[in-house]
Amino acid sequence: MGVSACGSDDGGGSTEAATATTAGSSVVAAARKTVEALSGPDGTYTSPPTSGPKATPGKNVWVIGFGNLSPASVALEKEWKGSLAPALDWNVKYVDGKSDPNAWLEGIRNAVNAHADGIVTQFVDCASVKSGLLAAKKARIPVISINGADCDDTPLFTAVTTSNYGSLDExxxxxxxxxxxxxxxxxxxxADVVAMENVETSGTKLWTKAWQDAMAKCEGCSTDSVTWSFADLGPKLQQKTQQALLKNPKADYVFAQVDDAITAGIASGVQAAGRKAKIVGFDCDPNVLKLMKAGKVAACFTATPTWPAYSAADGLVRAFAGEQPAKDSGRGLMLVTPDVNFPSDLSKYPEPAIDFRKIYQATWGVG
Incomplete structure (x- = not known):
């Protein structure tokens, strides 16, 4: 019975092996197609809106950054003060959110008390600042969110910046x-991967699950998952990474999920383990670019914070004109490796070739 189950006489085993090989090849081929689409000078970015209302000068706008320990917030402040404010002739007040929900809430409340015309928040979920958003709504002040989840019961953001990948969850x-x-x-x-996975927020849970589901389809790949929290950033995350690599001496890739994790523990953990595993990150922040140049990071996908700064401004331009936000901002992703789209200037996030600033400003009738 055991012999017949193996199918040695009818060639069933060979058929199954061939089927598995074909399935594995199709997974690799599909993955290569995705990578190819991301590898061009624009990646998956497309043109921002080319039609819409003209901008109204003289507006007072408050921008609440997530926290200036994050390079994304530093870039956001620079873009608003150095590019958007002078182009639109708006008075911009930037608030360092210090990665603290209390500071985000205080910033929104202060903006309401100052009778701001509009508010922009960065990486701030509605639930964290609900009372402030309710106050802004009562005062009829539009609030545009950059990558923040709206409240489930009653949406309070005027708009959430979009990308070519759909809703924030998508x-x-x-x-x-x-x-x-x-x-x-x-x-x-x-690939043999040590996957450093975060599942603390609704967003990172979706992110991690999608990663796991995609890797599960790769029959020739193996993955060791390690869960980390934001409180681990620093020595604890380094220790977790080092221990995971020591337990898996064959691992040749490390999934870092986000760049903050690379610079706050994962890169040093790989080094401490004496390994040369390929680290794959995401945002391509300037600190990660420097690590990439040094051979310590293999790939990232630039999600430059400068483009959503402009799409948030576009949301306010439309809100001030009584119009709905644009459905598509054109924002995508672009692969960066030492050999693909690697920038000469490592002091800022890489950007696609599309001149989004010029296009937005032409749409607004400024610049």
Whole structure:
């Protein structure tokens, strides 16, 4: 009975092996197609809106950054003060949110008390600042969110900046799959991965699940998952990474999910383990670019914070004119490796070739 179950006489085993090989090849081929689309000078970015209302000068706008320990917030402040404010002739007050929900809430309340014309928040979920958003709504002050989740019961953001990957939830899922596709393509479907996974927020849960689901389709890949929290950033995350690599001496890839995790523990953990595993990150912040130049990071996907700064401003331009936000901002992703789209200027996030600033400003009738 055992012999017949093996199918040695009818060639069933060979058929099954061939089927598995074909399935594995199709997974690798699909992953390569994804990577190819991200590898051009624009990646998956497309043109921002080319039609819309003209901008109204003299507006008082408050921008609440997530926290200036994050390079994304530093870039946001620079873009608003150095580019958007003078182009639109708006008075811009930037608030360093200090990665603290209390500081975000205080910033929104102060903006309301100052009778701001508009408010922009960065990476701030509605639930964290609900009372402030209710106050802004009562005062009829539009609030545009950059990558923040709106409240489930009653949406309070005037608009949330969009990307070519759909809603915020859809985008988070797409990001996890894209990182998996790069690993699968780069390894020819044979990666051995230590996956440093975060599942603290609704966004990172979707991101992690999409990564896991995509990697599960790679039959020649293996993954050891390690969960980390934002409180681990620093020595604890370094220790977790080092221990995971020591337990898996064959691991040749490390999934870092987000760049803050790379610079706050994962890169140093790989080094402490004495390994040369390929780290795949996401945002391509300037600190990660420097690590990439030094051979310590293999790939990232630029999600420059300068483009959503402009799309948030576009949301306010439309809100001030009594119009609905644009459905598509054109924002996508672009692969960056030491050999693909690697920038000469490592002091800022890489940007696609599309001149989004010029296009937006022409749409607004400024610049």
């Amino acid at each position: 985008a988070n899922a797409a990001y996890g799959k894209i990182q998996a596709d790069w690993v699968i393509a780069d390894s020819d479907g044979k």
